[in-house]
Amino acid sequence: MHSISNARQQLQQKLFPQGIPRLWCPSLTHFSAAAQFDVQRIRAHATxxxxxxGGLLVPGSTGEGWEMTDDDIEQLLEITFDIAHSLNLPVLIGVLKTSTDNVISGIQRLHQFSQHPCFAGFTVCPPQGEQLTQPEILAGLRTVFDMGYPIALYQLPQVTRNEVSPETVQWLAANYHNLILFKDTSGHDRVATSGVDLQGVFLVRGAEAGGYAHWLKESGGAYDGFLLSTANVFAKELATMIQLAEAGQIDEARALSTRLETLVQQTFDSVKSIPAGNPFTNANKVLDHIRAYGESFHIQPAPRLYSGISLPWEPIAQGHERLKEWQQAPLTGYLNTQ
Incomplete structure (x- = not known):
């Protein structure tokens, strides 16, 4: 058992010589038309x-990875790895498939990226199906882990309609050193709060509901870090919150967290009625549009989804007002548009 734990630690150190990043972003994918990547915009946003x-997940749910074709994912990863290399950012590759066979074929298709110096592992979900038992979920995941690649396991019941139990994750951690990271977007946090020994698996929270700062281990929480859609817009604020917690300034970290929670919840509420896309994508594209263009946001084309649909203006205008109230609306955005 110790040899598995030691082997995991060695693999984590090899992949992350500076330590595993505490803040990851499932980055947005920007489009100039349906399924047409806006490379300059993607680069500007990542920069x-x-x-x-500390790292990217591409494509995640926020990056519309569930909707993309395999060819488009491959093209997006070529773009992303080129950008990530210039920025020295590790990349987790999201293999977002609903069956074990499709996960395996997806990993095989994307094998070439595992040779890239920025490669940090493949992110996979359990097989989809609310009727699946834990032994059936485990059997599917074992087939994936047996391939030998570094794996980040992604708890996403919103899509898979099931959850990997704490005991199943514990068994995987005890038997596979290539389980390097566990991400939970369920909002239930059953694995992290269960108290099971995961032998050094790095735990990141992906749920936007339920707050931020109090989940960190410095605050008495259960997580090592975050992999959050809102890092697309609030990377500085989230990183500052983590730095405050690391410095022992827990009250300050929680105060920043509380301000952030309110704005995030309001933005997610504002996109609920949009029939296309998903809330993680839509909420962050709304605010990223303002962060990118600043006060000239209204004269730029509205952000597009993978399907080519443009997001409506109402939540964007509302987001602008909220950011101004929050004293975060820039006069000029990161694209330096006048």
């Missing part, structure tokens, strides 16, 4: 985030 985030 703006890069001083504050």
């Amino acid at each position: 703006a985030m890069s001083p504050w985030i």
Whole structure:
């Protein structure tokens, strides 16, 4: 058992010589038309985030990875790895498939990226199905782990309609050193709060509901860090919150967290009625548009989804007002548009 734990630690140190980043971003994918990547925009956004985030997940749910074709994902990863290399950012590759066979074929298809110096592992979900038992979920995941690649396991019941139990994750941690990271977006936090020994698996919270600062281990919480959609917009604020907690300034970290929670919740509420896309994508594209263009946001085309649909203006205008109230609306955005 100790040999598995030691092997995991060695693999984590090899992948992350400076330590595993505490703030990851499932980055947005910007489009100029349906399924047409806006490479300059993707690069500008990643560059703006890069001083504050430690790594990228591409494509995640926020990056519309569930909707993309395999060819588009491959093209996006070529773009992303080129950008990540210039910014020295590690990349987790999201293999967002609903069956074990499709996860395996997805990893095989994307094998070439595992040779890239920025490669940090493949992110996979359990197989989809609310009727699946834990032994069935475990059997599917074991087949993936047996491939030998570094794996980040992603708890996403919103899509998979099930959850990996704490005991299943514990068994995987005890038997596979290539389980390097566990991400939970369920909002239930059952694995992290269960108290099971995960032998050095790095725990990141992905749920936006339920706050931020109090989940950190410095605050008495259960998580090592975060992999948050809102890092697309609030990378600086989230990184500052983590730095405050690390410095023992827990009250200050919680105060910043509380301010952030309110704004995030309001933005997610504002996109609930949009029939296309998903809330993680839509909420962050709304605020990123303002962060990118500043006060000239209204004269730029509204952000597009993978399908080519443009987001409506009402939540964007509301987001601008909220950011101004929050004293965060820049006069000029990170694209330096006048």
